[in-house]
Amino acid sequence: xxxxxxxxRPKINSxxxxxxxxxxxxxxxxxxxxxxxxxxxxxxxxxCTNCGHHMPISPRDRFRTLFDAGVFTxxxxxxxxxxxxxxxxxxxxxxxxxxxxKKSGEKEAMLVAEGEIGRTPVVVAGQDxxxxxxxxxxxxxxxxxxxxxxxxxxxxPFILFSAAGGARMQEGILGLMQxxxxxxxxxxxxxxxxxxxxxxxxPTTGGVTASYAMLGDVQIAExxxxxxxxxxxxxxxTIREQLPEGFQRAxxxxxxxMLDRVTPRGEIRDELITIVRMLMKEPxxxxxxxxxxxxxxxxxxxxxxxxxxxxxxxxxxxPK
Amino acid sequence: xxxxxxxEKALAEIEGKAEELRAMARSxxxxxxxxxxxxxxxxxxxxxxxxxxxxxxxxKCQVARHPDRPHCHDxxxxxxxxxxxxxxxxxxxxxxxxxxxxxxxxxxxxxxxGHEKGNDTKSRIEHNFGMARPEGYRKAIRLMDLADxxxxxxxxxxxxxxxxxxxGAEERGQSEAIxxxxxxxxxxxxxxxxxxxxxxxxxxxxxxATANRVIMLEHSIYSVISPEGCASILWKDxxxxxxxxxxxRLTAQHLKExxxxxxxxxxxxxxxxxxxxxxxxxxxKAISAALGELSNxxxxxxxxxxxxxxxxxxxxxxxx
Numbered sequence: 001x002x003x004x005x006x007x008x009r010p011k012i013n014s015x016x017x018x019x020x021x022x023x024x025x026x027x028x029x030x031x032x033x034x035x036x037x038x039x040x041x042x043x044x045x046x047x048c049t050n051c052g053h054h055m056p057i058s059p060r061d062r063f064r065t066l067f068d069a070g071v072f073t074x075x076x077x078x079x080x081x082x083x084x085x086x087x088x089x090x091x092x093x094x095x096x097x098x099x100x101x102k103k104s105g106e107k108e109a110m111l112v113a114e115g116e117i118g119r120t121p122v123v124v125a126g127q128d129x130x131x132x133x134x135x136x137x138x139x140x141x142x143x144x145x146x147x148x149x150x151x152x153x154x155x156x157p158f159i160l161f162s163a164a165g166g167a168r169m170q171e172g173i174l175g176l177m178q179x180x181x182x183x184x185x186x187x188x189x190x191x192x193x194x195x196x197x198x199x200x201x202x203p204t205t206g207g208v209t210a211s212y213a214m215l216g217d218v219q220i221a222e223x224x225x226x227x228x229x230x231x232x233x234x235x236x237x238t239i240r241e242q243l244p245e246g247f248q249r250a251x252x253x254x255x256x257x258m259l260d261r262v263t264p265r266g267e268i269r270d271e272l273i274t275i276v277r278m279l280m281k282e283p284x285x286x287x288x289x290x291x292x293x294x295x296x297x298x299x300x301x302x303x304x305x306x307x308x309x310x311x312x313x314x315x316x317x318x319p320k
Numbered sequence: 321x322x323x324x325x326x327x328e329k330a331l332a333e334i335e336g337k338a339e340e341l342r343a344m345a346r347s348x349x350x351x352x353x354x355x356x357x358x359x360x361x362x363x364x365x366x367x368x369x370x371x372x373x374x375x376x377x378x379x380k381c382q383v384a385r386h387p388d389r390p391h392c393h394d395x396x397x398x399x400x401x402x403x404x405x406x407x408x409x410x411x412x413x414x415x416x417x418x419x420x421x422x423x424x425x426x427x428x429x430x431x432x433x434g435h436e437k438g439n440d441t442k443s444r445i446e447h448n449f450g451m452a453r454p455e456g457y458r459k460a461i462r463l464m465d466l467a468d469x470x471x472x473x474x475x476x477x478x479x480x481x482x483x484x485x486x487x488g489a490e491e492r493g494q495s496e497a498i499x500x501x502x503x504x505x506x507x508x509x510x511x512x513x514x515x516x517x518x519x520x521x522x523x524x525x526x527x528x529a530t531a532n533r534v535i536m537l538e539h540s541i542y543s544v545i546s547p548e549g550c551a552s553i554l555w556k557d558x559x560x561x562x563x564x565x566x567x568x569r570l571t572a573q574h575l576k577e578x579x580x581x582x583x584x585x586x587x588x589x590x591x592x593x594x595x596x597x598x599x600x601x602x603x604x605k606a607i608s609a610a611l612g613e614l615s616n617x618x619x620x621x622x623x624x625x626x627x628x629x630x631x632x633x634x635x636x637x638x639x640x
Contacts, residue, residue: 214495
């Protein structure tokens with residue numbers, strides 16, 4: 001305790017971190033430009049309180065608000081072979097993976113958990129777009145399979161939140177082969193007579209839409225989510241014409257009969273409870289926030305990745 | 321008139337000279353050029369052998385896309401009898417980029433389905449360069465379903481740059497159609513043998529090639545993304561397609577090592593287009609052998625066989 005540690009150091013720290021402070025506390029809505037206080041924004045599930053624009057939300061944050069009292073248990077996912085093709089573009093693939101892990105604090109692009117929503121036991125998988133564009137890797141394939149197996153084993157519905165640019169290029173053909181692999185996972189759930197509900201979030205494209213993300217018994221999407229197979233730029237180059245307003249957005253897909261529902265993030269939990277309980281022939285549920293279920297499950301508070309102190313990443317990311 | 325690839329320039333010159341000499345000899349009877357011409361032939365043959373003894377991944381892409389390469393139509397004409405094309409998806413249209421129908425292979429009824437690219441400007445446009453729309457996949461699903469109900473094996477011939485990136489294709493559910501086609505492949509209770517005869521372009525190929533046996537021609541490719549597309553995303557430079565082709569491990573040889581391809585059919589020296597009859601015959605033998613191997617398996621064994629094959633892809637990489 002002295003003048004240097006109590007006065008000078010805080011002073012110096014505040015000088016260096018002063019410029020970053022507002023950015024941590026305030027987020028600018030990329031749609032309407034409103035500055036949103038971070039606590040208010042996260043309480044609103046990263047949906048702009050002014051214009052309703054849905055900003056990205058990590059699977060972990062989503063799970064905290066989805067499961068009763070935020071309590072869930074992670075389903076463990078077997079590790080695949082790392083860097084199976086020894087892929088190298090401008091960077092080595094393992095380096096890109098490390099950077100993504102450091103940045104997101106997660107091990108990979110998909111988190112699988114089990115728990116209860118509205119007292120209804122479910123298995124939920126969430127894809128993380130901030131992790132290498134959410135791309136479908138062998139790990140993602142393993143995660144969906146692990147989730148499906150767990151759902152079948154415990155006779156629970158399987159709910160999947162998708163967000164991805166497609167298959168992971170750095171795993172080449174093995175990334176692509178996750179299309180049939182995850183389709184098998186979906187078949188396992190269906191054969192067991194269990195519901196498989198997909199919630200498409202912004203953006204879901206490529207090989208992911210062309211496999212598990214379009215095979216749900218019920219297909220829900222968040223408002224304005226970009227959903228499609230090919231990228232709009234590629235399509236414009238191919239057909240040499242301007243695409244219509246709202247093309248490949250959730251509402252556009254709903255209009256074209258490709259989705260069951262478009263539902264704002266804040267209402268998705270209740271909607272899932274309603275649908276899943278009807279499909280499982282359970283009586284109507286008590287809506288709203290519920291205390292943690294009995295018996296108490298192990299609360300999961302820490303991120304899974306081992307070598308990931310939450311620290312802003314220096315490397316630029318390359319969402320596909 | 322042979323179409324030469326960019327890396328075959330030197331070969332084109334030599335073969336052109338030999339041709340010229342012979343043409344001169346034909347116009348004036350007293351000229352004897354045979355000796356010189358056959359020396360050139362030998363030189364050309366040697367060069368062809370050298371060029372094709374160790375084709376780079378990018379060169380294989382070029383051979384796989386060679387305009388004179390035998391296409392689906394050629395295989396169907398030569399290998400099958402009583403081919404009876406069946407058209408339409410019963411919903412919207414008949415997609416000519418996918419051809420299919422009942423036929424006999426060695427007198428046994430099969431359902432043959434494949435991508436057709438066309439071989440001149442008119443037919444290429446008609447077949448949309450082998451890029452299927454949702455109707456194409458839905459036609460394939462319908463035909464597979466028909467085969468399944470009557471216990472007829474399915475043979476698919478894969479040759480597509482990818483599914484068509486178009487406005488209408490997106491509106492009518494390109495990704496859903498591909499996902500359902502893959503799902504149908506996996507659920508068939510009859511043998512499914514797939515041959516990649518040229519390009520296996522991403523999801524558009526998976527929709528047909530999720531098979532009990534995947535056969536690939538020696539210089540065919542099968543990839544998560546085109547080398548050009550990968551280069552423009554990861555290298556930010558579409559001209560880096562050589563590097564991308566190498567990194568993606570998209571050759572038949574790599575896929576064999578990874579266990580995705582079960583058999584590589586060796587092509588005539590210089591590629592299938594230099595001796596189409598031989599290439600087609602060898603593919604025919606490979607299909608018959610594969611169907612023979614599967615003929616004793618019952619519905620469940622066939623489905624389990626496909627499942628095991630695709631579930632296993634996630635545990636094995638390439639040797640360093």
